[in-house]
Amino acid sequence: MARLIIISNRLPFSVDRDGDQVTIRQSSGGLVSAIKSYFESDAARESNITEKMWMGVADFSKEDFEQEVTPKLQNYDFTALPLFVDKALYKDYYNGFSNSTLWPLFHYFPSLVEYHQHYFDAYSKVNALFAETLLPILRPDDVIWIHDYQLMLLPGMLRARAPKATIGFFLHIPFPSYEIFRTLPTDWKMSLLRGLMGADLVGFHTYDYVEHFVQSVRMVLGADNSFRSIQYQNRLVKADLFPIGIDYKKFSGTVNNPEVQELRAEVQRNFENKKIIFSVDRLDYTKGLMDRLIGFEYFLTQHPEWQERVVFMLNVVPSRDDIVAYTRRKRTIEEKISSINGKFSSISWQPVIYRYMHLPFNELCALYQMADVALITPLRDGMNLVAKEYVASTVNQRGVLILSELAGAASELNEALLVNPTDVKDVSNAIVRALSMPVPEQKQRMALMQKRLMDYDVERWVNDFLDQLNNVKTEQLKQQTKLLDDSITHQLHEEYQQATRRTLLLDYDGTLVPFARLPQEAAPTKELLSVLSALCADKKNDVVVISGREAATLEQWLGKLPLTLVAEHGASYKMKGETWFHSETVSDKWKEEIRPVMQTFVSRCVGSFVEEKKNTIAWHYRNTHPDLGFSRSRELINNLNMLLQNTQLQVIDGNKVVEVRMTGMDKGVMARKLVQEMNPEFVLCIGDDTTDEDMFKALGNQAHTIKVSNGPTAAQFTVLSQQNVLPLLEELTLPVTNNAYAGT
Numbered sequence: 001m002a003r004l005i006i007i008s009n010r011l012p013f014s015v016d017r018d019g020d021q022v023t024i025r026q027s028s029g030g031l032v033s034a035i036k037s038y039f040e041s042d043a044a045r046e047s048n049i050t051e052k053m054w055m056g057v058a059d060f061s062k063e064d065f066e067q068e069v070t071p072k073l074q075n076y077d078f079t080a081l082p083l084f085v086d087k088a089l090y091k092d093y094y095n096g097f098s099n100s101t102l103w104p105l106f107h108y109f110p111s112l113v114e115y116h117q118h119y120f121d122a123y124s125k126v127n128a129l130f131a132e133t134l135l136p137i138l139r140p141d142d143v144i145w146i147h148d149y150q151l152m153l154l155p156g157m158l159r160a161r162a163p164k165a166t167i168g169f170f171l172h173i174p175f176p177s178y179e180i181f182r183t184l185p186t187d188w189k190m191s192l193l194r195g196l197m198g199a200d201l202v203g204f205h206t207y208d209y210v211e212h213f214v215q216s217v218r219m220v221l222g223a224d225n226s227f228r229s230i231q232y233q234n235r236l237v238k239a240d241l242f243p244i245g246i247d248y249k250k251f252s253g254t255v256n257n258p259e260v261q262e263l264r265a266e267v268q269r270n271f272e273n274k275k276i277i278f279s280v281d282r283l284d285y286t287k288g289l290m291d292r293l294i295g296f297e298y299f300l301t302q303h304p305e306w307q308e309r310v311v312f313m314l315n316v317v318p319s320r321d322d323i324v325a326y327t328r329r330k331r332t333i334e335e336k337i338s339s340i341n342g343k344f345s346s347i348s349w350q351p352v353i354y355r356y357m358h359l360p361f362n363e364l365c366a367l368y369q370m371a372d373v374a375l376i377t378p379l380r381d382g383m384n385l386v387a388k389e390y391v392a393s394t395v396n397q398r399g400v401l402i403l404s405e406l407a408g409a410a411s412e413l414n415e416a417l418l419v420n421p422t423d424v425k426d427v428s429n430a431i432v433r434a435l436s437m438p439v440p441e442q443k444q445r446m447a448l449m450q451k452r453l454m455d456y457d458v459e460r461w462v463n464d465f466l467d468q469l470n471n472v473k474t475e476q477l478k479q480q481t482k483l484l485d486d487s488i489t490h491q492l493h494e495e496y497q498q499a500t501r502r503t504l505l506l507d508y509d510g511t512l513v514p515f516a517r518l519p520q521e522a523a524p525t526k527e528l529l530s531v532l533s534a535l536c537a538d539k540k541n542d543v544v545v546i547s548g549r550e551a552a553t554l555e556q557w558l559g560k561l562p563l564t565l566v567a568e569h570g571a572s573y574k575m576k577g578e579t580w581f582h583s584e585t586v587s588d589k590w591k592e593e594i595r596p597v598m599q600t601f602v603s604r605c606v607g608s609f610v611e612e613k614k615n616t617i618a619w620h621y622r623n624t625h626p627d628l629g630f631s632r633s634r635e636l637i638n639n640l641n642m643l644l645q646n647t648q649l650q651v652i653d654g655n656k657v658v659e660v661r662m663t664g665m666d667k668g669v670m671a672r673k674l675v676q677e678m679n680p681e682f683v684l685c686i687g688d689d690t691t692d693e694d695m696f697k698a699l700g701n702q703a704h705t706i707k708v709s710n711g712p713t714a715a716q717f718t719v720l721s722q723q724n725v726l727p728l729l730e731e732l733t734l735p736v737t738n739n740a741y742a743g744t
């Protein structure tokens with residue numbers, strides 16, 4: 001029986017105490033109804049998740065929880081795991097780091113960001129408190145789903161103590177571009193990213209946020225990615241987009257609710273012959289309330305024909321009113337509203353109807369339904385559910401949505417009138433267009449948006465996320481089963497010892513030695529020379545170092561050992577005890593065309609350089625800015641592929657190197673040829689690069705193939721790092737003792 005453990009900053013209910021009377025109020029937030037409807041769906045019934053638990057900070061005492069809340073929760077379909085946090089600590093964690101550092105920064109308000117070490121320390125402490133509370137009760141098959149920016153360190157903290165746990169994380173706010181994210185102090189930004197990388201799946205609302213996150217991980221943690229898959233500390237982590245949906249039926253269904261109908265009639269009576277522009281948001285500087293009012297004022301000034309014929313119902317919901325940045329804003333907004341009303345009102349008309357309160361749900365729906373226009377213009381918003389709820393609520397598909405292009409929802413709701421929220425003319429023009437839009441066009445636009453929201457509703461969203469989380473676990477498992485563990489090493493060792501003839505095919509860079517900044521700096525270490533000597537000393541062995549390097553370098557570094565050396569992927573080779581053989585090069589002329597192309601890329605990418613070998617020419621970008629190097633390498637490959645069409649040359653996309661060489665000359669061809677000639681009973685082939693994949697494929701089951709480092713490979717097994725290779729080779733030369741593998 002698996003449990004789904006949802007973790008968010010707050011529990012999904014609050015407790016009111018009035019003297020001896022204690023009542024529980026379930027929150028009506030999107031996440032709560034999302035999870036609720038998921039559990040009522042077929043998908044949940046078909047999954048193996050049977051229990052759900054919600055963890056979050058409690059706004060009630062421990063005593064109330066035990067005596068009052070627990071018995072009342074019997075009626076709910078989840079168990080609660082409350083966290084009791086000291087008030088001062090909570091303030092620094094929540095009002096402090098969460099809402100005065102992360103929130104403004106991630107919404108592109110760098111000037112509002114407060115940088116205080118004690119805020120970050122409180123944030124770490126509360127995240128750790130979550131981890132410590134959960135870990136003792138965690139079961140192996142639990143599925144943990146952590147929500148939002150208040151808990152970005154938690155996945156990493158859980159992973160450290162529960163390495164096999166299934167952990168998903170979803171960020172409800174934007175993930176900013178790297179240029180913004182990098183302004184955080186190094187220690188904080190590394191901790192935040194390491195924290196997130198503790199999850200198996202990290203979800204965002206939009207494609208851009210995913211891209212920003214992956215880029216930050218690459219730049220700050222140096223972790224390589226292939227699209228949205230990141231290999232980090234030998235684990236696969238996926239980042240993906242899951243644009244949150246709404247409980248569509250809940251909103252569309254209120255049209256026939258009698259109380260909502262009554263409220264609609266009342267609005268109708270009070271605003272007869274007036275068009276209604278509507279908005280509702282929390283009081284937050286990200287929601288663009290001030291710019292919206294300025295835009296509305298500009299509209300009234302530029303279009304006096306609309307005066308007396310339109311009202312703007314501006315609903316603001318109190319939020320975070322103990323943070324100065326919020327209270328100050330309330331004042332200025334209210335001043336602006338007064339000034340607009342003072343300037344334009346008449347005896348029978350007031351342009352802005354302002355309310356500062358949380359509207360009851362039915363009233364919210366009635367207003368959605370009565371609004372001719374919804375004016376939703378945040379300066380930044382992770383998604384914005386209000387926009388989606390408005391679309392779902394409209395009666396007979398009448399109404400027009402004006403939406404900020406800076407809200408995540410804009411990437412899904414293309415049929416809205418998209419505006420730049422700070423561009424007053426743009427906002428004003430959109431209002432005019434919306435107010436005069438013919439009904440058939442309104443319907444057409446609404447129908448398309450409604451279909452999309454109906455298809456990907458909140459239930460689908462939860463389903464999709466949990467499905468993907470499950471898929472990542474399966475993929476990780478596949479990678480793990482390939483990992484060369486003690487028992488496979490034992491088996492290899494025994495086969496090695498029993499064989500009378502053996503061939504060992506070993507790549508050089510990244511396999512026998514770690515990568516160096518410059519190719520000439522990767523000379524063999526003493527340890528490597530001693531391991532190779534020990535292998536060569538055994539008469540049963542043919543040891544082959546097979547590399548993309550030039551013959552002269554291999555000769556200089558390894559020429560004294562009784563090895564077979566293969567240079568430039570097979571273009572030159574020296575069989576053990578013999579002299580070098582260099583295959584005929586038709587001509588070197590082809591390099592003249594490639595060289596200038598590669599040189600252009602050297603000047604376009606600082607730190608890159610060209611290496612010319614006898615049969616190949618290569619552009620190295622290991623020492624460049626990681627992102628620039630990578631993107632230039634894609635361009636170069638593209639250019640080269642076009643240039644080399646219908647030639648005998650091929651482009652190799654190697655490990656931080658792009659190489660051009662003659663076709664037909666690859667390590668796979670050479671490896672097969674050597675194995676045929678040497679005719680061994682035991683073949684071991686180890687490599688790390690794209691070019692080594694040619695060997696793995698060519699040898700297939702004829703050999704034991706091992707890839708250094710994780711990632712997709714044709715090899716049978718993987719070892720996690722170059723540092724595992726020499727100990728493995730050394731071990732093969734020793735006699736098999738069962739004790740060495742005790743515990744396998």
Ligand code: GDG
Pocket residue numbers: 028029030172173244280281282315317357358359360361364381382383384385386387389
């Ligand atoms: C964060 C991200 C992302 C609002 N006023 C009233 C009321 N509401 C309800 C709405 C809606 C919700 O609150 C607001 O959701 P938003 O998405 O607009 O904004 P945030 O609260 O900032 O949420 C945001 C979201 O997480 C989900 O991932 O979309 O970008 O910032 O559901 O209906 N409900 C009632 N009365 C009100 O006065 N009853």
